[in-house]
Amino acid sequence: MTGSIKSGISCMDSVDRKCIKKVLIVRPNHRLGNQLLISPLIQEVHRMFPDSKIDLFVKGPLCRVLFHNDEAVDDIMTLPRKHFNDFFCYIAGWYKVRSKKYDLVINVVSTSSSGRIATKVARSTYKIFGDEADVNVLINLPYKKHIAVKPIYNLRTYFSALGYDEMTKELPLLKIQLSDAELLAGKEVLRRYIADDKKETIALFTFATGAKCYQQEWWQQFLQELKHRFDNYNIIEILPAENVSQIGFSIPAYYSKDLREIASVLANVRLFIGADSGMMHLAVAAGVTTVGLFSITKMDVYAPYGNLNKGIDTTRVTMDQLMDEINASLPQLN
CATH class of the missing domain: 3.40.50.2000 (Glycogen Phosphorylase B;)
Known part of the structure; x- marks a missing residue:
């Protein structure tokens, strides 16, 4: 039509x-x-x-x-x-x-x-x-x-x-406008879910729709390796609206249906890791360094871009290599 x-x-x-x-x-x-x-x-x-x-x-x-x-x-x-x-x-x-x-x-x-x-x-x-x-x-x-x-x-x-010099201008990034009050409230919410507020926090989002969702066994292995490699960080899980967890709620899990509150919490963590999803894009928009995990969808179309954000094709790397990719792309986490 x-x-x-x-x-x-x-x-x-x-x-x-x-x-x-x-x-x-x-x-x-x-x-x-x-x-x-x-x-x-x-x-x-x-x-x-x-x-x-x-x-x-x-x-x-x-x-x-x-x-x-x-x-x-x-x-x-x-x-x-x-x-x-x-x-x-x-x-x-x-x-x-x-x-x-x-x-x-x-x-x-x-x-x-x-x-x-x-x-x-x-x-x-x-x-x-x-x-x-x-x-x-x-x-x-x-x-x-x-x-x-x-x-x-x-x-x-x-x-x-038409003669305007536009093509090489810096590209704008995903962004959600959060007020100072929202950011402060997000920080207070986060404190309720972390063991040590002197440590920075890594947030995981283990859900995705359809074939984009990784199996529980994959996420459990990932979490085990992440804890080993980044043992000086708090690790929490951001839960989806469906209130499900691919790691069996085995770490502190934050749940809310308020998207602006979720964004405010994410803005206060150091690193977000999750499969291609709306939550991944919300993390990018909130300004947190984001690592997107891809196995089905096209990274050149949907991957986080700009700053230190990146997408990783998990079909092409081992779990050890995935941890190395995260570590190498985020040098300040060393």
Whole structure:
């Protein structure tokens, strides 16, 4: 159905960046990770158009929680997760998108049919449908396949063609805006779960959906090695909403459904280790050094990037080599 929707950048022969005052970012997906992954694009739009107001068109309630303190975000328009169960809210969401007028609309993921439709429906002077920038332009640029970075490069490609020097600017990272009060509260929560508050803390997240989830036996071996190699650190587990543990709740386990509190706790630990998941992206956004464990999904698309963050393909390393990778990539933990 979306095949006839035109690709690429619409009606952008020339543009004065100062004229961009209202921007809509389109990502109608309800998952935690996918919503966090638009945070670099929000920062990029705010950098390029500092006087603009940014609206978001998403699915589900999480975005309002995640971007609660983000001054760059003006309005968040949502679709219900299950639109046939809440059909009137579903129609209202689409109507609101159509009722506003924008200077620029950016569809985050080109393969999202609902994203492309929303970009088509929205009233805007300029539209970016999310198609990849010229591979010849991106060939030497970092993270060019990453799902959080591709829409940034799409945006930069156009303005570079207009003579703006954009492509080599520093890339923004995932970020959740936490207040000082939230960070302090997170520190106090963490203290209830650690044995020695003079030691720094490593947080594990042992859950993931589907085939991304490592078996209990794997995690138990991992924990044993981690305790041996990093015995001068507290180690805690961050539990998922499902309240399950792949290590049998064998270490202090923190549980909450409050995403901002979880982020505040994570911001106070030294290292986060977990499989590819929304929680992994939340750790990155909270600013904690993050090691993502990958066995199924593509690291060049989803791995933590920037600072000391990294992804490790666990199918290519032994457990000892995995510990060496963690140790070598985080020298201050030595």
